[in-house]
Amino acid sequence: MGNEDYGALIVSESEIFPYDRLECFGRFAEEGLPVIFTNSLLVCSAERKDISSLLTRFEPVMFETLAAHVRERGFCHVGGEKERE
Numbered sequence: 001m002g003n004e005d006y007g008a009l010i011v012s013e014s015e016i017f018p019y020d021r022l023e024c025f026g027r028f029a030e031e032g033l034p035v036i037f038t039n040s041l042l043v044c045s046a047e048r049k050d051i052s053s054l055l056t057r058f059e060p061v062m063f064e065t066l067a068a069h070v071r072e073r074g075f076c077h078v079g080g081e082k083e084r085e
Contacts, residue, residue, distance in 0.1 A: 042055065
């Protein structure tokens with residue numbers, strides 16, 4: 001269970017997240033795991049703490065271009081039905 005390997009962490013669009021979770025995501029990013037938020041970055045933490053230093057570690061990607069983005073960056077193989085045939 002502790003030996004998983006992931007190309008990126010993708011977080012669904014959110015305006016607010018618990019600060020401790022954002023710190024965890026920030027550590028992942030510092031260790032080289034891309035942390036992608038769909039559509040936009042957060043507005044604030046649930047506790048209203050300053051998150052500006054954490055936001056610089058995260059990447060916003062529009063949902064419509066997410067599959068192409070992860071494919072281009074080599075995080076995983078994502079394709080449509082025709083590509084799988």
